[in-house]
Amino acid sequence: MSIGKSWGLLALTLLMTTLMVTMGIWQLSRADDKRQLLQEWQQRRDIVLELDEALTIDTPFGYRLDVGGVYLAGGDLFLDNQIQEGRVGYRLIRPLQTPYGLLAVDTGWWPADADRRRLPVVTVPEGAVQLSGALVRPYRPPLSLGGAPDPQAQRIHGLDPELLLARWGQRTLPFVLRLEVEGAEWQPVVMGPERHLGYAVQWFAMALAVWVAALVFYRRRHEA
Template structure:
């Protein structure tokens, strides 16, 4: 009968505990880094909000990164189609962000306007009804990137045509939308329609960079697990040593 070497068992347990503790610590540090990134993003967003308002009819750049976070106004008209961004949760309810293509003046540029959130009413195959807006108007809002996707599915960039005027997507991909015929030249940024505009929906805009507290909470949990692994391992080793000596 083979005799188990208790020293090797104890050493293996110690190595495994140190590995887990190091892993959990690294995950905690990663969450702290994510919290810092969120904090910096929010600070930059607020800073850009203090800059002068952009007139998109007179802009000289098409760089979405340079425009991000700025307040802006634009004259033109909605051209359609309606783009429903799927899997948007508000107060525990599933719904869509409603994007509509907006022709910028007499140019070939098209801007995606986020008009707000609507709930999914029961059957997902039921197509929401929208009023056709074609008259020229001036919009105001804030320029922002579309929501990031969580789990990126293979078909998340496909444009699902629900009707002649309404399509549904799993993520906003400007190249995919352009290929699907949404506008002649999409500006790589979206406009969060101001709350006072009549043609919008639920618009409780959350600034990017939110969720810092969540990442700090995750970091605390990972660090707590790292400490727990070390403490439990020490207790087990001490008990094994005590049992062996007795």
């Protein structure tokens, strides 16, 4: 094998292992983030705040909130691609008018119709309501498929503040109230830290395998 090809294979080996190690480190970072989030959730889940108290905290996610207000008519939005027990559906997001501004409320999961053009038929409670639930981060999809979202569409893919502003006519508070209508076992993460740790081990193992394969290859070429 020529010197040029040898250096080329070495460069490719370095590039692949660097990428794999970087992905492994990223997965470890994600595991730490999820572990911290779950720890905060355990510490805060039984602490109840009023809305004015929640607005004074930099990261109020995980605390419980008791709040009253009135749902804005015609403001229902359906957060798409939400899986529950293996079924595809939506999370129904409603705007609640409060004395401190508009609050996005995640009222629960609804199954999707076989005809994706048809959204669930729901009714809006009339008059003032008193709600209790958990404060969570506004959901944003990990990837953007491109194109500006339709501000008039009821089916949405994320709770982007600008989209909610266009749809509801007011800026929303910096958190979402998730109503506790699905039991107390809900946790703020879908993929736990153990899964991320497992992925990190896989990336590191693949990086090691690449180096082992490269060393075996170079040794055989040298002996040939």
